[in-house]
Amino acid sequence: MQNLIIVSAVTLAMASMASMPASLHSDPVLVRAVLDGDTIDVAGVGRVRLLGIDAPELAHGHDTAAPFAYEAREKLIELVLHRWVRLEADAERLDGYNRHLAYVVREDGLFVNAALLREGLARVTARVPLTRLSELRRAEADAQASRRGMWGQAAPVHPPSYTRRRKSTL
Numbered sequence: 001m002q003n004l005i006i007v008s009a010v011t012l013a014m015a016s017m018a019s020m021p022a023s024l025h026s027d028p029v030l031v032r033a034v035l036d037g038d039t040i041d042v043a044g045v046g047r048v049r050l051l052g053i054d055a056p057e058l059a060h061g062h063d064t065a066a067p068f069a070y071e072a073r074e075k076l077i078e079l080v081l082h083r084w085v086r087l088e089a090d091a092e093r094l095d096g097y098n099r100h101l102a103y104v105v106r107e108d109g110l111f112v113n114a115a116l117l118r119e120g121l122a123r124v125t126a127r128v129p130l131t132r133l134s135e136l137r138r139a140e141a142d143a144q145a146s147r148r149g150m151w152g153q154a155a156p157v158h159p160p161s162y163t164r165r166r167k168s169t170l
Contacts, residue, residue, distance in 0.1 A: 026087040028107060031080045037072025038122060039099065040080060042087070047099040050113045051090055052136045053122040056150070068150050072121035079112050080104065090131050103132055114139035120149020 026045075033041040037055025040048050056066035058073065087102035095101055104112040113132075116122040117139035124140045126133050144151045 025089075026102075028084040028086055031083055031085055034073060034077045034081050037069060037076055037116065040076070040104070042085070042100075045087065045100055047097075048087060048102050048104070049095050049097075049099040050116070050122075051092070051101045051103050052124060052126050052130050052133060053113050053117060054125040055116060055122040068121055071149070072116060075116060075119055075121050076112070079110070079115060080106065083107070085112070088132075091128055111135070118142050118148070120144075120147075120151045123150070 029045055030043040031040050032043050035041060035047070036058050038050045038053055040050075042048050055072035055076075056069035057063075058069045059065040084107050086105045086107070087100070088105060089100075089102055092101050106112060111132075113122075114135055117124065117136060120143035124133070124136045126136075130136070143149055146152075
């Protein structure tokens with residue numbers, strides 16, 4: 001009789017767990033690469049776009065990089081490359097390029113998305129309501145008030161090797 005009660009309790013607990021939403025927090029995962037100022041490659045997950053922020057774009061093809069694009073990438077490398085992080089999902093899970101969307105939190109608790117904003121190396125972008133939007137906006141406001149990064153300094157001038165110019169056809 002006692003075994004039947006235990007089996008029933010375990011079955012009931014398992015059934016209630018199955019109806020719960022999947023965890024919004026990942027186990028620690030290793031960052032294998034930083035692709036740009038707001039995209040990383042994570043072992044076992046693939047490409048992850050930092051949710052709620054937009055860093056300046058790097059050069060693609062014949063385009064030139066946006067101001068602070070290289071600084072944003074370098075800062076993200078400094079913060080997460082070859083480190084263990086946790087990914088926190090929100091309402092949107094994938095973007096239009098099939099990248100995972102997540103808040104990135106280092107094992108020491110640093111909220112990476114907000115750290116980039118606080119340095120003035122990204123701006124807040126939110127197309128849907130986000131759980132941590134107020135925290136992101138506070139970090140951006142801090143950078144603006146302190147005139148850090150894109151909010152106050154002159155755009156960096158990179159050596160010619162950073163850009164490609166189209167040859168004139170004249």
